[in-house]
Amino acid sequence: MPPQAAASGNRWALLNLGDAMLATGSLEALREEVDRSWRERGCPRDLAAFVRHVSEGSLHCEVLVYFTPAAAPIASAWGATTCAAPATAGLGLLAGGDGRSPGRDHPGEPRR
Numbered sequence: 001m002p003p004q005a006a007a008s009g010n011r012w013a014l015l016n017l018g019d020a021m022l023a024t025g026s027l028e029a030l031r032e033e034v035d036r037s038w039r040e041r042g043c044p045r046d047l048a049a050f051v052r053h054v055s056e057g058s059l060h061c062e063v064l065v066y067f068t069p070a071a072a073p074i075a076s077a078w079g080a081t082t083c084a085a086p087a088t089a090g091l092g093l094l095a096g097g098d099g100r101s102p103g104r105d106h107p108g109e110p111r112r
Contacts, residue, residue: 010069011069011084012066012069012082012083012086013066013067013071013075013076013080013081013082013083014064014065014066014067014080014081014082014086015030015067015075015078015079015080016062016063016064017030017062017063017064017065018062018063019060019061019062019063020053020060020061020062020063021060027051027065030049030074030078030094030095031094031095032095033074034047034048034049034071034074034094034096035095035096037073037074037096038096045097045098046068046069046070046097047068047070047071047096047097048071048093048094048095048098049066049067049074049093049095049096050065050066050086050091050092050094051063051065051066051091051092051093051094052064052066052086052091052092053090054090065080066083066086066091068096071096
């Protein structure tokens with residue numbers, strides 16, 4: 001489960017990468033950037049990006065990326081907008097900490 005936003009007003013950020021069929025390159029670049037930052041900062045549990053694929057009646061789904069408050073500099077650089085903490089249903093870890101295990105070997109490791 002992703003970490004929750006702190007009560008101090010820290011906000012999550014949302015980036016819509018658009019059509020999933022066209023977002024693969026951007027999604028991979030973003031995963032690499034978050035992973036690099038996560039490792040450089042000592043694998044903090046609260047620095048992460050999560051991904052959700054959504055389809056609201058259209059032919060193709062869109063890729064939404066949610067950044068934790070600790071990932072705000074990356075989110076800002078990518079042009080993400082602030083949002084509330086996302087619901088956990090359908091949300092998967094893209095890169096960074098998972099809020100539980102600081103030092104996982106691989107940021108894409110499935111959560112148990």
